[in-house]
Amino acid sequence: MTLSGLIQDAARGVFPAADGGWRRVAPWRPGLEAIVAFTGHAALAIADDVTDARLARLGVNGYGGAHDPRVVAELAGPGGWIDSLDLIMVRPGMGGPPQLVPPRLVQRPDLAGHPRVGFSRAVRDDPRIWGYPDTDCTSLVVISTGIAGLTEIGFELDERLRGRGAGTALVDDALTVIPADRLVVAAVAPGNAASVRVLARTGFRPIGSVQLFRRAG
DSSP: OOHHHHHHHHHTTOOOOOSSEEEEEOOSBTTBEEEEEETTEEEEEOOTTSOHHHHHHTTOOTTTGGGOHHHHHHHHOTTOEEOOOEEEEEEEOOBOOTTTSOOSOEEOGGGTTSHHHHHHHHHSEEEEEEEOSOTTOOOEEEEEEOGGGSEEEEEEOOGGGTTTTHHHHHHHHHHTTSBTTSEEEEEEOTTOHHHHHHHHHTTOEEEEEEEEEEOOO
């Protein structure tokens, strides 16, 4: 099964067997690899030149061994890039026909230089930048083709609006841009408690974890 299939099944409440095992899945973006963990089971989106025997020697398993820092450090190699370990949260979009569910955000190309957009371009495909019509407001949502080729969102609130519940409104508004029949993925660092709370309040549910990495060169 593909990683996309595993995530979509998990979003429906159908998880891999919590048997301590692991499986290989195909990487979804050239040069980008990942370790994904569900409860008691792991999926490694890595290139074929990494043998099963090598992974076994590293202690990869579905009971936390796949996320041992030594595993990703060796796979990335000296000079490789390793992202933070993120929680995967999912929910469907809320968009529909514009006459019934008008989008609450507009495209904001003027925010293309924002660091959040730059990060999205580095690890995702086709990032689209959305925000509010008021160009003085720098709150933005980046909607991309991300983990496993699924729709992924990243967001950042205008710092002047923090602490007022505006983050929840921003994510709710972003969901009106995404069709209701499409699964939405968000990857968030567990320590970013504010963003985790925002996603939970807007109906996102945790299903697993992911760590992206890129080898040197």
